[in-house]
Amino acid sequence: xxxxxxxxxxTAAAGAxxxxxxxxxxLSRADHGASPLFSYVWPDSEDLNAExxxxxxxxxxxxxxxxxxxxxxWHSESNLQLWSDPAITTLIKRTKTMMRAxxxxxxxxxxxxxxxxxxxxxxxxxxxxxxxxxxHHHAYGLNQWAAIYYVDCGQSPDAVTSGFTRFMDxxxxxxxxxxxxxxxxxxAEVSDSSSVSVEGCADRDAPEPYEVQxxxxxxxxxxxxxxxxxxxxxxxGADKRITIALNLRHTGFIxxxxxxxxxxRRKLWRDHRALMLVLFKGKLKLSEMLHAVVPVxxxxxxxxxxxxx
Numbered sequence: 001x002x003x004x005x006x007x008x009x010x011t012a013a014a015g016a017x018x019x020x021x022x023x024x025x026x027l028s029r030a031d032h033g034a035s036p037l038f039s040y041v042w043p044d045s046e047d048l049n050a051e052x053x054x055x056x057x058x059x060x061x062x063x064x065x066x067x068x069x070x071x072x073x074w075h076s077e078s079n080l081q082l083w084s085d086p087a088i089t090t091l092i093k094r095t096k097t098m099m100r101a102x103x104x105x106x107x108x109x110x111x112x113x114x115x116x117x118x119x120x121x122x123x124x125x126x127x128x129x130x131x132x133x134x135x136h137h138h139a140y141g142l143n144q145w146a147a148i149y150y151v152d153c154g155q156s157p158d159a160v161t162s163g164f165t166r167f168m169d170x171x172x173x174x175x176x177x178x179x180x181x182x183x184x185x186x187x188a189e190v191s192d193s194s195s196v197s198v199e200g201c202a203d204r205d206a207p208e209p210y211e212v213q214x215x216x217x218x219x220x221x222x223x224x225x226x227x228x229x230x231x232x233x234x235x236x237g238a239d240k241r242i243t244i245a246l247n248l249r250h251t252g253f254i255x256x257x258x259x260x261x262x263x264x265r266r267k268l269w270r271d272h273r274a275l276m277l278v279l280f281k282g283k284l285k286l287s288e289m290l291h292a293v294v295p296v297x298x299x300x301x302x303x304x305x306x307x308x309x
Contacts, residue, residue, distance in 0.1 A: 025101040032212050033171045038102050038223040042094060045219030051087035052151045056124040056242055059083070069231075071201035073131035080122040080244065092120055095147060095221065095246055102145065102223050119249040127154070127163060127241040133232035134201045135168060138247050143226040144255055145248040153216035154241035160215050163235035165222070169210035170229050216241070223248075227255070 028039045056076070065074040081092055100115045107114060125133070138146035153160050169175075207213040214222060226247065235241045269276050296304065
């Protein structure tokens with residue numbers, strides 16, 4: 001099947017953009033907590049994936065790439081959507097076709113302005129033996145949804161044993177310690193087995209019962225909220241594992257962000273840590289000096305909250 005044949009297939013699948021119409025693609029949906037994970041395996045993807053593999057590896061041969069969440073492997077610049085190649089154009093068209101279906105699945109009676117005009121940012125990832133990706137999310141800037149397209153799982157699609165994508169349990173629900181599995185970080189077991197490091201490269205032999213594990217399948221695209229934390233387990237195949245990640249933005253949508261006094265304080269600690277440390281130590285010193293003169297129980301309630309809170 002040629003690229004032109006795939007374009008005709010996608011045009012037929014997209015259908016007319018009728019406001020409020022049912023999703024055009026038969027998406028699979030798995031709810032993780034209160035959030036949906038959409039997936040769709042595009043039929044007859046072999047020719048397109050071969051072309052995408054050629055394009056990605058050609059760019060890998062001339063570009064050093066960047067280091068972001070990738071632990072080893074090659075991560076292209078985030079400009080794949082601008083690469084001049086028919087295979088890239090087809091992939092972007094597929095992604096936008098799926099986004100129309102996702103919008104119809106998540107918005108009641110969406111108008112044409114919400115179905116179109118999605119901005120796509122994309123990059124390629126190539127993993128070889130023992131490469132992985134650290135826990136990360138895509139919720140920076142204006143990103144609202146994120147997507148992964150699997151070009152090549154590097155192994156027989158019927159016998160994939162590594163390079164899994166795992167979505168983490170970020171619900172905050174307390175879990176029994178005895179049922180949590182240890183985390184392995186670059187071959188060393190981490191003593192705190194209750195978490196996956198979100199700052200470094202970490203891995204588990206098996207997923208937590210509360211995680212969602214995705215087996216890479218060539219031709220499959222996942223779409224999920226950009227805030228979802230996820231990671232990729234160490235890849236142990238002989239060939240190259242190739243994926244394309246995408247960020248999706250639309251000026252007609254917004255992701256609610258409920259800020260509280262506690263979250264404002266966390267932001268100050270994150271963005272101005274040196275200043276906050278000076279203020280914190282000063283508050284401790286002032287508390288000690290005042291306590292040496294006046295017992296704590298005699299302090300005004302407001303002062304106690306400020307110095308001891």
